[in-house]
Amino acid sequence: MRAGVGCEMINSKVEGALNDQIRKEFYSSYLYLSMAAQFESMNLKGFAHWMQVQANEETKHAMKIYGHVNERGGKVILQQIDAPPFSWKSAKEMFLEAYRHEQKVTESINKIVELARAEKDNASEIFLQWFVNEQVEEESSTNEITQKLQLLGDNAPALIMLDAELGKRQKP
Numbered sequence: 001m002r003a004g005v006g007c008e009m010i011n012s013k014v015e016g017a018l019n020d021q022i023r024k025e026f027y028s029s030y031l032y033l034s035m036a037a038q039f040e041s042m043n044l045k046g047f048a049h050w051m052q053v054q055a056n057e058e059t060k061h062a063m064k065i066y067g068h069v070n071e072r073g074g075k076v077i078l079q080q081i082d083a084p085p086f087s088w089k090s091a092k093e094m095f096l097e098a099y100r101h102e103q104k105v106t107e108s109i110n111k112i113v114e115l116a117r118a119e120k121d122n123a124s125e126i127f128l129q130w131f132v133n134e135q136v137e138e139e140s141s142t143n144e145i146t147q148k149l150q151l152l153g154d155n156a157p158a159l160i161m162l163d164a165e166l167g168k169r170q171k172p
């Protein structure tokens, strides 16, 4: 929807940064789907399920931003999404990468919050608060699973148990 007369249009710098963030969220989805596929090939169905739910969630993040840009009278311009890695040595390696990736996403969100503040785009600043909270959850969940994987080491039965636990993740 185009913003009508009297509505504050999205700031153009913020619009650009949000368009780039849409790309990053789709890349996150791609990355986690690639990890899901790797878990499938390792026959760790619970881990694969967890990553697939995560990949879907990332698509929703991208679409949330898509909605905001449109609602504010901006224009969504989709960008090229890089191919994610497709091979990892272990579950631990994947979750560590997911955790580090989410730390980078948090940094990126924080930068856009600062930009929105500097440009006095209040609506975008408030919109982004949801993402600030979401990133706390994303970092904490990927870090927690990484820690568990570090603890269990080469213990196969413990890995199978964690696989069963992660398989219970609810689809939002």
Ligand SMILES: [Fe+2]
Pocket (backbone or CB within 6 Å): 025, 028, 057, 058, 061, 105
């Ligand atoms: Fe995200």
Ligand SMILES: [Fe+2]
Pocket (backbone or CB within 6 Å): 057, 134, 137, 138
């Ligand atoms: Fe989340």
